[in-house]
Amino acid sequence: MEIVVTGRHTQIKQRFRDVVESKMNRVTAIAPDAQRAQIVVTHEGNPSRADSAKRVEITVIAGRTVVRAEASSADEYSALDLALDKLTLRLRRTRDRRKDHRRGYTTMEPVDLGAVEPETAEEEAAAEEPNNSPQAAVASDLGPGESVEVQVGDTPIVIRRKLHIAEPMTIDEALYEMELIGHDFFLFVNKETNRPSVVYHRHGWSYGVFEIDTPENVAKTK
Structure with a gap:
């Protein structure tokens, strides 16, 4: 390895x-x-x-x-x-x-997020340079696996944005992925609705799902 x-x-x-x-x-x-x-x-x-x-x-x-x-x-x-x-x-x-x-039970196929490449010295140096513009963290185009990180002015707040490429998946598959990476939430594209969605922990073994859509798209489905 x-x-x-x-x-x-x-x-x-x-x-x-x-x-x-x-x-x-x-x-x-x-x-x-x-x-x-x-x-x-x-x-x-x-x-x-x-x-x-x-x-x-x-x-x-x-x-x-x-x-x-x-x-x-x-x-x-x-x-x-x-x-x-x-x-x-x-x-x-x-x-x-x-x-x-x-044994014959159904399981989900994890999503391949691609190889994780180590950051170069140039990328690390760029991440350390604050530009006082939080908009810069969301304004630039990113390629798969690329990330951008900016510090907001003189505050300790850091905004980091990264692009992942993943195939649409079901809610069950999203819950499985969330457990694997150990987060309290997981962002995905719902295979059944094609909507950006989030699964998240509520309490115990209870989970929630948020789906996002525009008023125009919702009106088309009515």
Whole structure:
């Protein structure tokens, strides 16, 4: 499995890279078909958030499955452990779903989000340069997998926009994807209505669905 470690606003020490190499055996033990792991370490510069100064994001690509997890802590080593715990739990769920499928149960095919490319030094430098214009985060055209990040003036607010290409899916498939990446919501295009939609956690095992459409399109269906 290819392992890529990059840093945002921080330098990655060789000792941390060695720890990552050794601990990623947990991933290959559960998902032997894993092809690539992208680990991104981000430093939070706000002194008031010292207990979560380091954030570790892990993205694993195994076949057509993309699984993500992230965690924050006072240092990158404990954040790595927390993120790995979440990741291995989601990988086990994926493995169990595959077993159910072989037993004859119906399961959903995860969406291929494409390979996660490490950011270049130029991209990281551009992300650090504030232009005082939040509109810049949504005004420019993006290609698949590309992202743009701007800081709003002198505030700590950062707006990040990224383009994903995905085939329309059912609500059940969207719920499955949401569980894999560990988010409380998931944006998708509903296969049955062709509308931009969002599934989200409510409480317990309860979920909600938002669909978005224009008045003109709604009028056409009446």
